[in-house]
Amino acid sequence: MASPVAQATVLVVDDDEEQRIGVSGMVSVMGYIAETAPDGEQALEKLGSTPVDVIITDLMMPRMDGFQLLRTLLERGDLTPAIVLTAFGSIDQAISIVHDLRAFWFLEKPVQPGVLGTLLERAVRHKSLVKETERLRRQLGYQGYLMDLVGTSPPMRQIYSLIQQVAPSSASVLITGESGTGKEMVAGAIHKLSPRAARPFVAINCAALPETLIESELFGHEKGAFTDALERRAGCFEQAHGGTLLLDEIGEMPISTQAKLLRVLEEAKVRRLGGANEIPVDVRVIASTNRSLEAAIKKKLLREDLYYRLNVFHIALPPLRHRKEDLPALAEVLIRELNRKHDCRVTDVHPEALSRLMDYSWPGNIRELRNVLERGVIVAREGTLLPGHFPRSLGVQQEEGTSVPEPEKTDYSFTMHAGAPLREMEKAYMQLTLKLTKNNKRRAAEILGISVRTLHNRLAQLGSAEAKLEEPAAVSGNGAAG
Numbered sequence: 513m514a515s516p517v518a519q520a521t522v523l524v525v526d527d528d529e530e531q532r533i534g535v536s537g538m539v540s541v542m543g544y545i546a547e548t549a550p551d552g553e554q555a556l557e558k559l560g561s562t563p564v565d566v567i568i569t570d571l572m573m574p575r576m577d578g579f580q581l582l583r584t585l586l587e588r589g590d591l592t593p594a595i596v597l598t599a600f601g602s603i604d605q606a607i608s609i610v611h612d613l614r615a616f617w618f619l620e621k622p623v624q625p626g627v628l629g630t631l632l633e634r635a636v637r638h639k640s641l642v643k644e645t646e647r648l649r650r651q652l653g654y655q656g657y658l659m660d661l662v663g664t665s666p667p668m669r670q671i672y673s674l675i676q677q678v679a680p681s682s683a684s685v686l687i688t689g690e691s692g693t694g695k696e697m698v699a700g701a702i703h704k705l706s707p708r709a710a711r712p713f714v715a716i717n718c719a720a721l722p723e724t725l726i727e728s729e730l731f732g733h734e735k736g737a738f739t740d741a742l743e744r745r746a747g748c749f750e751q752a753h754g755g756t757l758l759l760d761e762i763g764e765m766p767i768s769t770q771a772k773l774l775r776v777l778e779e780a781k782v783r784r785l786g787g788a789n790e791i792p793v794d795v796r797v798i799a800s801t802n803r804s805l806e807a808a809i810k811k812k813l814l815r816e817d818l819y820y821r822l823n824v825f826h827i828a829l830p831p832l833r834h835r836k837e838d839l840p841a842l843a844e845v846l847i848r849e850l851n852r853k854h855d856c857r858v859t860d861v862h863p864e865a866l867s868r869l870m871d872y873s874w875p876g877n878i879r880e881l882r883n884v885l886e887r888g889v890i891v892a893r894e895g896t897l898l899p900g901h902f903p904r905s906l907g908v909q910q911e912e913g914t915s916v917p918e919p920e921k922t923d924y925s926f927t928m929h930a931g932a933p934l935r936e937m938e939k940a941y942m943q944l945t946l947k948l949t950k951n952n953k954r955r956a957a958e959i960l961g962i963s964v965r966t967l968h969n970r971l972a973q974l975g976s977a978e979a980k981l982e983e984p985a986a987v988s989g990n991g992a993a994g
Contacts, residue, residue, distance in 0.1 A: 843866070
């Protein structure tokens with residue numbers, strides 16, 4: 513009886529002609545279309561011209577063996593499931609291949625038809641699910657959404673296309689763009705769409721660490737390697753094994769560390785500080801920067817060989833001012849996120865407020881947009897965002913006759929005078945924050961980064977009148993006092 517997933521194509525790769533004919537015969541009897549190849553090289557040629565749903569491959573073959581075949585498929589981002597044939601006694605090796613080279617499963621020789629049939633059916637269904645997932649991802653990209661990225665503008669559609677092209681491979685990627693354009697989000701999307709999605713995604717900011725610590729963060733250290741090394745610690749490369757490592761702001765990495773990084777990238781091995789042994793690592797590296805790396809090379813701040821090693825595939829992110837047609841959709845998504853974060857119920861943006869957002873140049877890009885909207889959501893609490901809810905840095909002035917919530921009618925600032933007691937400054941700032949939140953102490957404590965109890969205690973110690981005010985008996989969904 514034909515398999516319920518019949519008409520799928522199975523490629524049998526084995527240098528033993530008798531074994532090859534025997535397995536391909538079983539495959540044909542089960543209702544599948546059988547193709548054969550005597551080694552890895554011919555298998556790759558056949559894969560280039562014939563759609564294949566499952567690969568069954570031996571390991572030990574002349575010219576290109578099964579190990580190199582699977583490794584090449586992994587590097588190409590080919591997601592075709594492969595079943596590895598293994599001789600008795602090499603089960604541990606087969607399990608290692610399933611883990612390291614992403615083989616679908618292994619099968620002991622001699623091949624049992626019943627077991628082979630079950631594995632083939634599952635592998636073909638797996639391939640079908642992968643195809644459907646890729647179709648849905650492409651559809652979402654066409655509609656203006658890809659993972660956490662939002663936008664339907666031509667520049668963003670181009671970014672989606674580049675991400676989908678490079679994600680299945682293991683190639684290094686260089687992401688460039690101004691600060692706040694979403695470089696880490698793009699790196700995350702590449703990881704989530706890659707065969708490494710189930711493994712760790714680790715990010716390190718090369719600009720945030722002093723030169724004395726960055727090597728320890730990247731490569732790890734052994735106990736006693738330096739004064740504060742009280743215990744062994746795995747570095748980012750080990751933490752990201754099997755997954756993806758983002759080197760953010762790569763242009764800020766000390767030149768002395770770059771040579772060691774290049775060696776790790778070329779040899780796929782890392783040695784902890786103070787360690788004697790090299791540890792194999794399987795990591796896909798993505799680098800990002802808001803600087804001109806070409807200029808850094810000319811200034812001898814970046815090794816040219818490291819630049820070419822990282823810049824295998826380049827994605828340049830456009831600034832927000834070059835894709836303003838995406839701003840309404842970005843605002844909608846960000847407001848939903850900020851509503852959840854601050855327990856608010858803002859529903860939409862007033863056309864005049866949206867016009868003000870569209871007229872602004874956004875030097876801080878999406879990060880600045882998020883900050884502006886976060887301020888607006890906190891002030892509005894619910895309903896529609898109005899022009900007066902935005903910071904005055906956007907040039908927004910309250911217009912006569914415009915209905916704006918009470919908080920916008922007050923200037924939420926105070927003047928600091930040199931020599932003023934610190935307790936008076938602290939008291940004034942706490943009072944100002946309580947005024948902003950309409951005396952909602954829970955919300956004020958969140959903004960100040962302290963607990964409600966600490967806020968009460970500090971107000972009492974400072975002799976503030978607000979300490980005597982009762983917290984609202986019931987707080988509505990928008991967090992304002994009833």
